[in-house]
Amino acid sequence: MDERDQKRFERRLLGLRDELNRLIRAENGEVESGRDSMDEVDQATELIEREFGSLIATNARASLEKVNAALERLASGEYGKCQECGVDIPVKRLEALPFALYCVNCQQALEEDSQ
Numbered sequence: 168m169d170e171r172d173q174k175r176f177e178r179r180l181l182g183l184r185d186e187l188n189r190l191i192r193a194e195n196g197e198v199e200s201g202r203d204s205m206d207e208v209d210q211a212t213e214l215i216e217r218e219f220g221s222l223i224a225t226n227a228r229a230s231l232e233k234v235n236a237a238l239e240r241l242a243s244g245e246y247g248k249c250q251e252c253g254v255d256i257p258v259k260r261l262e263a264l265p266f267a268l269y270c271v272n273c274q275q276a277l278e279e280d281s282q
């Protein structure tokens with residue numbers, strides 16, 4: 168992954184973090200006065216669903232933790248490497264799931280373990 172890819176993923180992750188924060192705040196009812204909180208939730212949910220799929224929107228808090236972990240990994244230069252086996256995670260996978268921490272093989276193995 169070159170520097171341009173890193174910057175691109177950083178921008179996406181920061182945008183996603185903002186939307187998730189907005190969604191969580193809106194769900195908690197902590198929205199700016201004068202705005203309808205349901206509108207805030209709908210808008211943030213819609214934006215995240217459009218770009219990343221409904222699973223992320225319905226697990227906003229868990230997703231936010233993963234986004235923050237991915238941003239830390241970007242800062243330390245570890246981003247895009249599988250946390251389990253160390254291979255480079257394909258850029259295509261990161262485009263679909265910018266906060267992925269594992270390659271497909273390790274992800275599957277971990278999911279089987281937890282079942």
Ligand SMILES: [Zn+2]
Pocket residue numbers: 249250251252253254269270271272273274
């Ligand atoms: Zn792996």
